[in-house]
Amino acid sequence: MAKHKTPMLDQLESGPWPSFVSDLKELAEHRAKTASKIDYQIPVEVVEDVLGLMELTYKHGRTHWKHGGIVGVFGYGGGVIGRYCDMPEEFPGVAHFHTMRVSQPGGKFYTSKYLLELCDLWDLRGSGITNMHGSTGDIVFLGTTTPQLEEIFFELTHKMNQDLGGSGSNLRTPSDCIGTARCEFSCYDTQALCFTLTNDYQDELHRPAFPYKFKFKFDGCPNCCVASIARSDMSFIGTWRDDIRIDQEAVQGYIGGEFAPNGGAHKDRDWGKFDIKKEVIDLCPTECMWMEGKKLKIDSKECNRCMHCINVMPRALRIGQDTGLSILVGAKAPILDGAQMGSLLVPFVKVEEPYDEIKEVIEKIWDWWMEEGKNRERLGELIKRQGFQKILEVTGITPDARHVKEPRSNPYIFWKEEEVEGGWTRDVNEFRKYHRR
Numbered sequence: 001m002a003k004h005k006t007p008m009l010d011q012l013e014s015g016p017w018p019s020f021v022s023d024l025k026e027l028a029e030h031r032a033k034t035a036s037k038i039d040y041q042i043p044v045e046v047v048e049d050v051l052g053l054m055e056l057t058y059k060h061g062r063t064h065w066k067h068g069g070i071v072g073v074f075g076y077g078g079g080v081i082g083r084y085c086d087m088p089e090e091f092p093g094v095a096h097f098h099t100m101r102v103s104q105p106g107g108k109f110y111t112s113k114y115l116l117e118l119c120d121l122w123d124l125r126g127s128g129i130t131n132m133h134g135s136t137g138d139i140v141f142l143g144t145t146t147p148q149l150e151e152i153f154f155e156l157t158h159k160m161n162q163d164l165g166g167s168g169s170n171l172r173t174p175s176d177c178i179g180t181a182r183c184e185f186s187c188y189d190t191q192a193l194c195f196t197l198t199n200d201y202q203d204e205l206h207r208p209a210f211p212y213k214f215k216f217k218f219d220g221c222p223n224c225c226v227a228s229i230a231r232s233d234m235s236f237i238g239t240w241r242d243d244i245r246i247d248q249e250a251v252q253g254y255i256g257g258e259f260a261p262n263g264g265a266h267k268d269r270d271w272g273k274f275d276i277k278k279e280v281i282d283l284c285p286t287e288c289m290w291m292e293g294k295k296l297k298i299d300s301k302e303c304n305r306c307m308h309c310i311n312v313m314p315r316a317l318r319i320g321q322d323t324g325l326s327i328l329v330g331a332k333a334p335i336l337d338g339a340q341m342g343s344l345l346v347p348f349v350k351v352e353e354p355y356d357e358i359k360e361v362i363e364k365i366w367d368w369w370m371e372e373g374k375n376r377e378r379l380g381e382l383i384k385r386q387g388f389q390k391i392l393e394v395t396g397i398t399p400d401a402r403h404v405k406e407p408r409s410n411p412y413i414f415w416k417e418e419e420v421e422g423g424w425t426r427d428v429n430e431f432r433k434y435h436r437r
Contacts, residue, residue, distance in 0.1 A: 002028075003045060004052030008059065024051055027128050038124070042093075042145045046127045049093030050143070053085060071098055071146055073153040077208045079164030080149055096146050097127070101165035102139040102156065103198075106191035107178040117160055125152050135231065136215060137175030138165035169376075170208035174198050175232075176218035177225040185310065186220030187238030187323035188351035194218045196355060197362075204366075211373035214366075221319065222305045228331075229342045233379040234362065235328045240320030241348055243300040244309070250316035251276070251296045261312045280309050324350045327361060329391065330380030340380040343388065345395070347402050361395055368394040 002025075013019045028047035035044045043049075053064050066086040073080060081099040088095035102118070118139065122128055127143030134140045144152065156162045165173035174197055177183070179190030197216060198205070204214075217228030220238045228235030253259045254274060260267070261274050276296075281289045288302035289309065296316070298309075310317045327349065328342030349357050365379065368391070373382050383391055392399055 002051075003048040004055060006051050006055040009051060009055050021051070024129070031128065040123075041125045041148055041151070042127065042143075044093075046093040046097075046143060047129065049085075049091040050097070050127070050129070053087070053091050053094055056087075065097075071149060073149050073164070076153075076164060076206045078167040078170045078206055081167050083143070094143070097143045098146065098149065100126075100141040100144065100149070100152060101134065101136075101167055101173065102141060103163045103165045103173050104133055104137050104139055104175065106176055106195055107181055108133070108137070109178070109181070114160070121152065121155055121160075125155075136165070136172045137217075137226070138173050164206075166205050166213075168208040169210045169212050170206070170214070171201055171204040171210070172213055172215045173205070174216040174218065175226050177220050179218075179220040183220055184314070185223060185238075185307070185319055187240055187319060188220060188325050190218040190220045190236075190238075192353075193236065193351060193355060193358070196353070197359075200359070210366075210370060212376045212378055214369075214379065222307045223311070229328055230331050230339075231333065232331055232342070233329065234365070235331060235342045236325045236358075237328065238323065239305050239326050239348060240323045242320035242322040244298055244303065244320060245318040246296055246298065247316050247318075248295055251313065252294060254313050254316055259313075259315050263311075263314060276313075280312050283308055324348050327358070329365065330378075330383045332378045332380045335378070336376065337381050337384065340384070343380075343383070343405070344402055345391065345397060347400060361397075364395045365391065 006021075009021045012021045024047055028045075028051065031040065031044050031047060057064050064086050066084050067082065069082060069084075071080055071082040072078070079101055081101070083094075083097040083099060085091050085094045085097065105114075119128075119130075122130060122141050125144060125148045126141050129142040131140035131142060141152070153164065156164070174194045176190040176194035177186070179188070180186045181191060194216070204210070214234070215232040216234055216236070217226050217232035218236045219226055219228045222237055222239060224230075224237065228237060250259065254261055255276055257273060261279065276291070281291070285306055285308075286302045286304050288299040290297050310319065325348075326344060327346035329345045330340055331342040332340050346361060351358075369379055369382055372386065373379070377385075388403065389399075392403070
């Protein structure tokens, strides 16, 4: 019989979708049945008390988790998030309920052996509740007690060769897509770059010294499978400088119905035969595509690498061969100043070991942000406060037309008087007024 009555949570099991409530109830029952056989290192009733506390939270309309102090493992400032219940007498199983972030493997490639080891460790020394994965990408262990933190950390690092992820005002666990390991669209080896920067910036990952959190994300192409453009302070998005490669025979194969568009993802098409004009050409955001007779033409100078045409006709269109990445900065979720998407900083850089060009940009930005950033101010908020011109100055990057999001309405670049070439006929101040209108 359940320890706590949970009528509100029970309603969450009534819908058509799988419910986390059902999963938690099943786990609570399993722990109760196996308590005599397994030497659980935290209270057996931990999951039942999670359910009871959650029911109370719904009933009262406020959280019953409190911040009761900082906990961690020896030598690390991040990786553990302290959680305490504000009703420990009524819910002793969750008096402590700390979260541990575990660094995810590159591209999230796992072996079944590794996953079993993780689950066995967490069943024994934690609640058994996991999140695969957190928004940053980490494997998340939800719920353990303070005495178990060092025990779990020892087993992870010494027996599984596995590190904790980031938490707090530091570099968060870098996250990447599968990249060239499995994806034909990938423009660079995301896992190699992610692995190198993770190892090179261990101090920044484990010993918080930043004004606030800082996230790297690595997308192999503009499809942005890890959403780097929306969720990372610094996103590395694969791109190319030359032309999209076109196989004209394959284009005709799509037009004639020989090949299914979108890789066959829409098998039950209810809008008729594939129409290249309606489904590809007319949907090009820069209108850089057209048909000349039976040949598809692309004006590469106008292409903004949106990937739509390549996704629809992958046999006919391929990414270019002169590949690299773009660096965007300043994305974040809506915490202090609203959500922001990344702004283009470096239009193109080749991705070549030891990645010195990339590291130079990173470290110049960190120096500026640590000097000028306010407490709990993300990089994007600092850029918004001091201006994009400032980040160009501190990184030494030459202003580029591609830095301007909306010409005339919000240009980032303003000329300084000392930068104006001799013989300039328009008054500098008038020039600035004109661009600020």
